[in-house]
Amino acid sequence: xxTEPILRVQNVSKAFPGVQALKxxxxxxxxxxxxxxxxxxxxxxxxxxKILAGAYTRDSGEMILGxxxxxxxxxxxxxxxxxxxxxxxxxxxxxxxxxxxxxxxREPRRHGxxxxxxxxxxxxxxxxxxxxxxxVKTQVSPRAIIRTLSVAERQQVEIAKALAVDARxxxxxxxxxxxxxxxxxxxxxxxxxxxxxxxxxxxxxxxxEEIFAIADRVIVFxxxxxxxxxPIANATTDRIISLMVGREVENIFPKQVVEIGDVVMxxxxxxxxxxxxxxxxxxxxxxxxxxxxxxxxxxxETAQLLFGAxxxxxxxxxxDGQQVGIGxxxxxxxxxxxxxxxxxxxxxxxxxxxxxxxxxxxTLRRFTTAGWVDRPAVEKHAQEYVDKLNVRTPSLHQxxxxxxxxxxxxxxxxxxxxxxxxxxxxDEPTRGIDVGAKAEIHALMSELAKTGMGIIxxxxxxxxxxxxxxxxxxxxxxxxxxxxxxxxxxxxxxxxYATGHAVEGVH
Amino acid sequence: MSQITAQKASDGAASHLPWYRxxxxxxxxxxxxxxxxxxxxxxxxxxxxFLTPVNIQNILLNFSWTAIAAFGATMVIITAGIDLSAGSxxxxxxxxxxxxxxxxxxxxLGPNGEASVPLVIIAIVxxxxxxxxxxxxxxxxxxxxxxxxxxxxxxxxxxxRGITYGWAQGWPVxxxxxxxxxxxxxxxxxxxFNLPFPSLLMLLLAVMAWLFLTRTVWGYHIFAVxxxxxxxxxxxxxxxxxxxxVYTLAGLLAGAGGILLSARLGVAAPTAAQGYELDxxxxxxxxxxxxxxxxxxILGTVIGAAIMGALRTGLNLVGVQAYWLPAAQxxxxxGAITLDQWFRRRQGQRGGLSRLFRRRSA
Numbered sequence: 001x002x003t004e005p006i007l008r009v010q011n012v013s014k015a016f017p018g019v020q021a022l023k024x025x026x027x028x029x030x031x032x033x034x035x036x037x038x039x040x041x042x043x044x045x046x047x048x049x050k051i052l053a054g055a056y057t058r059d060s061g062e063m064i065l066g067x068x069x070x071x072x073x074x075x076x077x078x079x080x081x082x083x084x085x086x087x088x089x090x091x092x093x094x095x096x097x098x099x100x101x102x103x104x105x106r107e108p109r110r111h112g113x114x115x116x117x118x119x120x121x122x123x124x125x126x127x128x129x130x131x132x133x134x135x136v137k138t139q140v141s142p143r144a145i146i147r148t149l150s151v152a153e154r155q156q157v158e159i160a161k162a163l164a165v166d167a168r169x170x171x172x173x174x175x176x177x178x179x180x181x182x183x184x185x186x187x188x189x190x191x192x193x194x195x196x197x198x199x200x201x202x203x204x205x206x207x208x209e210e211i212f213a214i215a216d217r218v219i220v221f222x223x224x225x226x227x228x229x230x231p232i233a234n235a236t237t238d239r240i241i242s243l244m245v246g247r248e249v250e251n252i253f254p255k256q257v258v259e260i261g262d263v264v265m266x267x268x269x270x271x272x273x274x275x276x277x278x279x280x281x282x283x284x285x286x287x288x289x290x291x292x293x294x295x296x297x298x299x300x301e302t303a304q305l306l307f308g309a310x311x312x313x314x315x316x317x318x319x320d321g322q323q324v325g326i327g328x329x330x331x332x333x334x335x336x337x338x339x340x341x342x343x344x345x346x347x348x349x350x351x352x353x354x355x356x357x358x359x360x361x362x363t364l365r366r367f368t369t370a371g372w373v374d375r376p377a378v379e380k381h382a383q384e385y386v387d388k389l390n391v392r393t394p395s396l397h398q399x400x401x402x403x404x405x406x407x408x409x410x411x412x413x414x415x416x417x418x419x420x421x422x423x424x425x426x427d428e429p430t431r432g433i434d435v436g437a438k439a440e441i442h443a444l445m446s447e448l449a450k451t452g453m454g455i456i457x458x459x460x461x462x463x464x465x466x467x468x469x470x471x472x473x474x475x476x477x478x479x480x481x482x483x484x485x486x487x488x489x490x491x492x493x494x495x496x497y498a499t500g501h502a503v504e505g506v507h
Numbered sequence: 508m509s510q511i512t513a514q515k516a517s518d519g520a521a522s523h524l525p526w527y528r529x530x531x532x533x534x535x536x537x538x539x540x541x542x543x544x545x546x547x548x549x550x551x552x553x554x555x556x557f558l559t560p561v562n563i564q565n566i567l568l569n570f571s572w573t574a575i576a577a578f579g580a581t582m583v584i585i586t587a588g589i590d591l592s593a594g595s596x597x598x599x600x601x602x603x604x605x606x607x608x609x610x611x612x613x614x615x616l617g618p619n620g621e622a623s624v625p626l627v628i629i630a631i632v633x634x635x636x637x638x639x640x641x642x643x644x645x646x647x648x649x650x651x652x653x654x655x656x657x658x659x660x661x662x663x664x665x666x667x668r669g670i671t672y673g674w675a676q677g678w679p680v681x682x683x684x685x686x687x688x689x690x691x692x693x694x695x696x697x698x699x700f701n702l703p704f705p706s707l708l709m710l711l712l713a714v715m716a717w718l719f720l721t722r723t724v725w726g727y728h729i730f731a732v733x734x735x736x737x738x739x740x741x742x743x744x745x746x747x748x749x750x751x752x753v754y755t756l757a758g759l760l761a762g763a764g765g766i767l768l769s770a771r772l773g774v775a776a777p778t779a780a781q782g783y784e785l786d787x788x789x790x791x792x793x794x795x796x797x798x799x800x801x802x803x804x805i806l807g808t809v810i811g812a813a814i815m816g817a818l819r820t821g822l823n824l825v826g827v828q829a830y831w832l833p834a835a836q837x838x839x840x841x842g843a844i845t846l847d848q849w850f851r852r853r854q855g856q857r858g859g860l861s862r863l864f865r866r867r868s869a
Contacts, residue, residue, distance in 0.1 A: 076743035093734035095801035
């Protein structure tokens with residue numbers, strides 16, 4: 001790296017009331033490199049990104065972009081200067097076309113009078129958009145409406161949008177969190193192309209294996225400081241994680257050996273047309289059944305079918321040997337199921353309500369006499385679970401929206417524990433959660449398994465699947481491709497089934 | 508090569524389909540069916556009297572001012588806003604124009620009480636400007652004082668109505684000049700059909716509003732603000748300016764509707780257009796514009812307004828007492844939107860399925 005960095009940040013600090021979010025932080029991006037920026041939630045990554053994006057102003061320090069002092073006035077200005085950020089929640093207009101989004105606020109106009117009064121040259125706009133879409137190797141049409149696109153496709157549109165403003169530095173905030181393995185691979189191949197064009201890429205992620213797959217350099221933040229930097233050649237997972245958490249992590253997946261009991265849940269031929277086909281499996285007490293597969297394989301749909309959120313076309317479910325009809329989440333609860341959904345913020349929690357109200361939502365009836373809520377009892381129970389799960393919240397009355405992702409997830413889990421389920425389904429339980437809280441959630445899952453609960457864990461993270469599951473159900477295109485035992489499973493084997501390269505019995 | 512085939516598959520409004528298949532994919536299709544069904548039912552019930560030229564002329568005239576005001580309301584609702592002040596602004600602008608032209612009130616008339624053509628034009632421009640001013644105040648309250656649109660326009664609804672009453676001292680303003688009333692009463696012959704001038708103007712404004720929304724930068728930005736205001740702001744769109752513009756246009760168009768209304772009636776009463784704001788909103792939502800924002804069309808609004816207008820005239824012809832009309836209107840609003848939702852879900856599912864196939868083949 002003898003060349004000059006495109007972007008250099010020196011000694012930048014930023015304080016919020018009560019928190020020093022960044023302390024004299026340095027950061028630099030060279031042309032044609034991918035920098036992985038890692039750190040636990042609250043380490044200051046987002047604060048730095050928002051300063052670069054022009055959403056926050058720094059308290060002190062210097063920023064230089066392309067040899068010139070860089071003073072972004074607002075997000076749009078930062079973008080014009082050549083810094084594009086691709087957020088986890090995409091900034092796209094859902095009801096408009098891909099082309100309109102790629103060229104938003106810079107729409108090419110028609111020639112002459114019509115152009116002067118604001119008429120857009122749609123044909124030109126679509127042709128130009130197609131060029132950028134080709135660069136990101138997507139088959140998405142410039143005329144497609146954003147709302148009809150998958151997450152991966154929307155991300156491709158976001159990248160095309162960044163290219164259209166000729167971004168010199170593209171910052172991607174956990175871009176793979178909603179992608180399947182194949183989609184991640186194609187994102188990586190696009191990133192390599194962008195690198196080759198001399199752009200600088202900042203890649204924020206929680207997934208170690210991705211750092212090694214794509215990054216040239218790793219920068220680690222902890223508590224608002226830059227605590228380490230290394231070229232990828234010198235990096236190891238252990239080293240990165242110990243820098244992040246400031247301590248040696250013995251075991252990221254504290255799976256404990258639990259005695260496996262009788263079958264608690266039996267699913268036969270579960271089918272919903274267009275979603276899943278003929279899904280059958282058993283789940284035993286104390287068992288963690290990992291569900292692996294690519295995005296779109298029908299894993300979340302299976303969870304929703306089991307929980308009654310979506311109606312199956314056919315299939316049978318038995319709990320403790322009794323056939324049960326699950327018509328709604330309410331009946332699912334009654335027969336002993338709990339679901340920690342994938343979309344924590346929208347499906348798991350009511351963000352504007354307090355910790356207490358969220359925790360007691362499914363079980364409030366138990367504390368109710370003739371419509372009156374016994375508040376002291378509610379408080380006592382909610383507090384008990386907050387303590388038990390080690391939820392870090394200033395009080396029971398804190399609104400859920402103000403908690404970190406990890407603590408929010410614990411609340412979603414707590415709300416189901418109060419109803420004492422026999423089977424708990426967790427859909428991507430640690431997505432977007434920092435390493436420390438992740439380990440806590442994993443330990444909690446082991447604890448629950450110990451009490452005899454059956455656990456279904458859907459996950460897109462291979463290490464989590466391999467580390468936590470007793471058995472692994474691999475899904476492919478809405479069907480169960482294989483159910484594998486912990487002892488004879490490998491990452492390669494799972495991938496082979498998930499991608500349809502292997503068929504059960506043949507392998 | 509594969510690029511091209513894939514492009515067609517994901518295009519949605521696929522242009523290689525025959526026209527009748529394409530029609531099914533038009534978003535206004537469901538609501539158009541409702542209108543056609545209503546016309547058929549009323550025609551049968553009245554032995555065809557519903558479809559006589561005079562009656563069609565009546566229906567067209569009936570919904571013209573509502574539709575004109577509703578074009579502005581469509582834009583407002585696309586930005587996920589609402590304008591409750593449309594009816595009051597219609598009354599106020601109608602009154603303002605009438606005040607400048609009435610033989611009982613105007614200081615600007617000629618010696619023998621005649622209004623010159625320039626005066627009529629000035630009076631109309633003043634009326635329109637007052638409408639636009641009311642709208643822009645709404646927009647400023649919403650974007651600068653950060654009031655919810657519901658609150659800001661609720662206030663404006665009362666203020667404009669109060670000013671109308673106070674200014675007119677509670678009495679209707681009459682004795683308007685012939686060369687003003689002609690705007691509301693003149694018919695333009697189109698072949699053998701007499702097209703009322705307000706309806707012609709409504710159709711012209713519909714085309715302009717449609718082009719504005721779907722072909723210009725402003726229209727794109729209105730949809731962007733309604734679809735995801737955060738994304739619009741981060742993309743460099745001045746969202747406040749877009750929203751102020753939209754409310755100003757809504758005020759302007761409500762003003763145009765109000766002026767036409769008083770030209771038609773030959774009187775500007777302080778009670779004029781009372782409750783019209785709800786008719787306007789009804790026309791917009793029946794026309795398929797989503798109150799969540801980001802979605803809607805002028806064609807839908809024209810159809811929506813036509814449904815409400817056809818209902819009014821149709822029930823009258825069938826012999827239903829006017830007292831029952833609101834109940835029928837309410838039922839139509841609920842029924843039409845339920846049907847539309849159902850239809851869209853079906854369209855959506857089709858999209859969902861084809862997406863599944865696409866993934867499978869990839």
